[in-house]
Amino acid sequence: MGRKASRLRRRRQPPAGISPTTSPSPSPASSSREFAIMQSPSKLPDPSVSTPPGVLGHQGWADLPDKLLHSIVPLLGSFLDLIAFASTCGSWRAAFSSYPSKSTICTKLPPFLVRPNLCVDAPHLPSSNGRHKLRTCKVIDLANQNRALRCQIPQETFQRMRFAGSSYGHLICCRRGNCLVVDVFTGAEVSLPSLPFSGDCEQEFYFGGTLTASLASPNCHLLVSTRSSLFDWPVGSDSRSELKLSDARVDQIVEFNGQFIAMDYSQRIYILKLAPQLGLQEITTEWWDDMTECPYLRPWLVVCGDMLLMVDHYMSLSFGAPVLYKPYHLDMSTRPAKWVEVKKLDNWALFVGGDVRSPPFSCLTPEKWGGRSNCLYYAHYSQPWSVHGLGDAADAVWDPSTDPDLVYKRNWYGQLQAFWVYPSMFYSDAPVVTGHQDWADLPDNLLHSIVPLLGSFLDLIAFASTCRSWRAAFSSYPSKSTFCTKLPPLLVRPNVRVQAPHLPSSNGRHKLRTCFTSMSPLASPNCHLLVSTRSSLFDWPVGSDSWSEIKLSDARIDQIVEFNGQFIAMDYSQRIYFLKLAPQLGLQEITTKWWDGMTECPYLRPWLVVCGDMLLMVDHYVSLSFGAPVLYKPYRLDMSTRPAKWVEVKKLDNSALFVGGDVRSPPFSCLSPEKWGGTSNRLYYAHYSQPWSVHGFGDAADAAWDPSTDPDLVYKRNWYGQLQAFWVYPSMFYSDGQ
Secondary structure, three states, X not given: OOOOOOOOOOOOOOOOOOOOOOOOOOOHHHHOOEEEOOOOOOOOXXXXXOOOOOOOOOOHHHHOOHHHHHHHHHHOOOHHHHHHHHOOOHHHHHHHHOOOOHHHHHHOOXXXXXXXXXXXXXXXXXXXXXXXXXXXXXXXXXXOOOOEEEOOOOHHHHHHOEEEEEEOOEEEEEEOOEEEEEEOOOOOEEEOOOOOOOOOHHHOOOOEEEEOOOOOOOOOEEEEEOXXXXXXXXXXXXXXXXXXXXXXXXXXXXXXXXXXXXXXOOOOEEEEEOOOOOEEEEEOEEOHHHOOOOOOOOOEEEEEOOXXXXXXXXXXXXXXXXXXXXXXXXXXOOOOEEEEEOOOOOOEEEEEOOEOOOOOEEEEOHHHHOOOOOEEEEEOOOOOEEEXXXXXXXXXXXXXXXXXXXXXXXXXXXXXXXXXXXXXXXXOOOOOOOOOOXXXXXXXXXXXXXXXXXXXXXXXXXHHOOOHHHHHHHHOOOOHHHHHHHOOOEEEOOOOOOOOOOOOOOOOOOOOOOEEEEOOOXXXXXXXXXXXXXXXXXXXXXXXXXXXXXXXXXXXXXEEEEEOOEEEEEEOOOOEEEEEOOOOOEEEEEOEEOHHHOOOOOOOOOEEEEEOOEEEEEEEEEOOOOOOOEEEXXXXXXXXXXOEEEEEOOOOOOEEEEEOOEOOXXXXXXXXXXXXXXXXXXXXXXXXXXXXXXXXXXHHHHHHOOOOOOOOOOOOOEOOOOOOOEEEOOHHHOOOOO
């Protein structure tokens, strides 16, 4: 069947109630900003937080005394604020590193929730039913729930290793006796000497793993509990100790008042000694209500201020909360020590996950970040967490919309479960590194040779944030703007409904038809801001006090691009102009011929994009045949002829294009997209209801089309009152060094 083209209207209309010039409200969950939480101070948490390049001299804020900076640290209200503080400059990073009690921050802010092994749709991957599931790892900060975070747990950790525990911001994993300690947020790995292994993978099981201090500490030991032994490895040594357990294995180890407390499978409590040799000393205890044994099936220990608590749940058959939690604290002032019920946890909240090996946490004054005191936050798989009131607060706190199928009995799972964690950087009170280091003194020409080898914008930002000399080298790199043709732009999907301002008009409404563009980086002395309205084009040389104006009697300017050192403008009627800024603002029309002998542009709303040495005009038309429902064709402007002529480009070899739904958001091109996992001869269109759709050019249209793409997507670019999804490169990559 042949293809039928139409330039009038796409057959798939916007959902009812949404006008063509109104965008739907973006989904907060799918469009939050993403932050990468890094342990290394050389990593910035977000590409939008760019360190000012080339700060070579001292500035006032960089020279603040450590004492003053230390007074600021405890005032910061979230881990993201703390990470931003540590990333400001070298002196602030050193002040954060020398802060004497970073670990106390972990009692004042909620831990991060890591949800591994979440299933997500991957519609662009081949599968038998047209859909494909991928596993991803999501991180949630309860103090900043509208910000998506990510961790760096290697995928093979999920697939190959067996989870043994989580401690000091690290996962402890084992396989065939080999142990690996992995930093949750940086992916840094430490391998350990092998444990005894019987050779039977089916019988291999690890009941607990914990660190006794941060890995940077000289006193750090790794403790691993198996069915019949407790192993101790002083980190950095080549030897380990083993304690044979004849009665019951060790299920949990916590640090309390400077001592390590262990609990075995029978809920007996011990003081764990590491020196002079590994050993357990039982603490004789009495249960509450004169019971002869622990009434709980699988309780857990958690340190809460100056209390060592034992907590577990029991089911309730009455109306209200179906699961009840009661904490008991160990009163060690008596002989024997006694478990005493805690009626209410004033000013504290608890956090626990479903796997016995993931450690619980406590947090002081949770109301400061939007939490609730005397509550327990339980991490789940099917929903992020459930909240439980402790003691008499159970019914008042219970949310009846909580998934009724949730399981509250902690267990030892074969697959990594949701768990709470604090980043490792908040446990290490490392001394400030003073003086020059070799890596800080590398010559600029060597650093410049490293820059083009970096494979992502985050790597480039991390490079520029390493130290002042590296930042200066990045600032002076002569061709930073070339990265914007070698890496894909970042996709920004706004998640806040913003009312567009209304301009005065007779009916109280005014449709915005403006085009804003900057002619060079704001830091450049040649930067101009151009603003197009319905009847004028305004030019403001940035830094001056005056505007220039061209009255447009025929058609407004819809787009301006820079091509081969000149500015090219296109008006509403698709006429092309040279735009002159000096000696005065002006437009010089370029006479052009359309393809196929047409007398006018056959497209309704085409757009220009610079692709290497080509100036392209692109738009879509709707196909009514089987296959891709929307087709794109690019045409390049051949300016070697008089008049210039638009010539069809059959295939975009080695390039991909990016465009958003708003006419005012600029399109981009990217060279060799296969280097970052993209595909050449493709167009990536940013949307609201799904992040993007992928379209093949020319004959590749049907092969590139994903039939699971939302059928209600709109491909006709428009002028929207609300900010739409758009592609962008960070501004720091436009200012080339001299």
